[in-house]
Amino acid sequence: MAQPSTVPVSAAGRAVRQASLREHNLALVLRHIATAGRPPSRADLAVATGLTRATVSALVDDLITGRLLNEVDPAPRTGAGRPALGLVLASNGPTGLGLEVNVDYLAACLVDLAGAVRHRALRRVDLRPVPPLDALALVSELIAEAGAEADRQGLVLAGTALAVPGLVTSTGVVRLAPNLGWRDVDVPAVLGDHPALAGRGLSVDNEANLAALGELRVAPPASANFIYISGEVGIGAGIVLHGALFRGARGWSGEIGHVPVHPEGRACRCGGRGCLEQYAGQESILAAAGLTGAAGLAGVAITRLVEAADRGTPTACRALAQAGTALGVAIAGVINLLDVDTVVLGGVYARLARWLCPPVEAEIRRRVLTAAWSPVTVRPAQLGGDAAVLGAAGSAVRSVLEQPAHWLARDTRPA
């Protein structure tokens, strides 16, 4: 039967294909270096990628010029010949700025291409009484401080991501952050032109989503199906299915804080009743432990709670057990529905995991239909309570690793 065996390619088509081949190969070389056990040489890369030695060298030269790679002295070795230089991801090149606005703190950090944290800042402040623009003015100060620190260390800002505990549109508008009291706050309109961002803009995302992406990078479960639960004043979730963040039909997924656990129970800020947040949110736990108000800001109160639970104080232990049970009821529903095999506890839950995991696991055993033969791992976030801000910075710098050609092609003229 007659079939065309080749498809004609126009000259323009060929040009596009060569450009995308170069993009592909740049990313391929970077990926090999990022995941190599020890710094590979150019020769090692040629073997690993199947590209010619000359092609690898040209790519590596471009990546060094673009401050994405550095050459390092090789490890001493036995055998004849001059040892070749090794290649590592640059620690003095593109850097991601992560920012977080949460109900009772602000945070910022810089993460370089190799994943090292180069700067951290944390400010405890109760933002509930603070108008959104005033809160963003505080964020602006954190940006300026981080920008100055990047300059001091010779880093180049590759991108900035802001984590917020709320529902965010694809253009960065915070549609609703109930515990902050924010509605329709257009963050990029306020902060996007900050001089320290060097014209590279700022993306905004839900904090649990960014934290889940951070965990996906540093400690993914084998199946790459997990739910990251961020316990703060509110409770959010980042859902990773088949290795990708699942955002839902309209970007509003992960509102586990408003999953009903006692349908006719306590009234919630959202207008519903018996939401998980009312039983396992940070403030409910502190109230049940008798620590509200006693300790000022929640960070201090959580430390007191940990100390009390460590001493075996009954009210503290009971408060944590009750929260863990409520959390377990909601999580059992999630697992029955989605069959994720791993639950990652983040936010303040990361510090409380020792007391929360046992009751969560008990509810899973009791309520998940497949629990007897399909184990579920419940564990604290590898990145701890900082997962969201670290995930934000990681996302910003990660895009350079994924699309190095975009970075190399950037406009480097001073603005």
Add this chain to the structure above:
Amino acid sequence: MAQPSTVPVSAAGRAVRQASLREHNLALVLRHIATAGRPPSRADLAVATGLTRATVSALVDDLITGRLLNEVDPAPRTGAGRPALGLVLASNGPTGLGLEVNVDYLAACLVDLAGAVRHRALRRVDLRPVPPLDALALVSELIAEAGAEADRQGLVLAGTALAVPGLVTSTGVVRLAPNLGWRDVDVPAVLGDHPALAGRGLSVDNEANLAALGELRVAPPASANFIYISGEVGIGAGIVLHGALFRGARGWSGEIGHVPVHPEGRACRCGGRGCLEQYAGQESILAAAGLTGAAGLAGVAITRLVEAADRGTPTACRALAQAGTALGVAIAGVINLLDVDTVVLGGVYARLARWLCPPVEAEIRRRVLTAAWSPVTVRPAQLGGDAAVLGAAGSAVRSVLEQPAHWLARDTRPA
């Protein structure tokens, strides 16, 4: 910078590419015919696909010989010249056999390539006291009956899928079907060699998954994100995300019947407490409506329930409202978590949707954080209560449309 502009292609590589090009073009032609408003001619297909007239004709000849297409007389038209014959999907060719084992009925159907239902069978029988092998013997009778009917109508069995209300492994073993009392039933080992299956085997899947796939084919919401809820004695869900069935990390997703709605409520067969099934399962509804036992098999009882609710009988209306509220609590949790924009009610819920939708919608309005600006559609299954068995047959025949080359290459010698 030096980059290879072409990749060497081996002779074997070229042969593989030509074979896959033919596979691709066969499927392309079939897809155009399947979705065309009126039967296209060969010339129409050449224009629509961009293939040459000769290539299209060769492909169409192969598809006609393989009983995938038929030629039909064209619609009368004005204008010069002899009108060309139109092409339609064959109604006398490959046919899918759908089977369903549920708690209180068995069903079978044949669906042809064009989607027409060519045979239906339904047997009301309470399978709870029936051992699995005896139940499968009844299924075997349905297979024989459907095979004879296919022969009588000149149809060829393309594949068979069995829907069961339980957790099924990828090899077709029913790991657990709590309401049937099945554990580790290897269905293909029992039925796979049935002579009427003509050596084409049988796949087994969860009934809500197959029903969701059926709905995805006949009535997908624009976003292609929805949850299909199958209400029977048990309650299952098929979750469609971004147009694909989401099966979970290990294939156990969709157990919405065991999502807790009253954590310390009624004990459930699964060992948990307060599962949705205990408040919105078919038997709970009938019990609350005072119709248990009164009417023998559930199909009859559901008809009585519909009649009673139609007359406005308070117990019937109250039972449905309570079930709808429980269902709405679980669904609100699902939407907060997954942000699906459509909920499809199937199984007996399809017949009860008139009474269930209002309380479900009320709970969504009350409990879903984004309900005020992100509407959720709750509607009965387009395929009604038969969605699972029709979805099973559709899946079996659909694979022929997706991979016609496999069908054409099949061994047609008598077994």
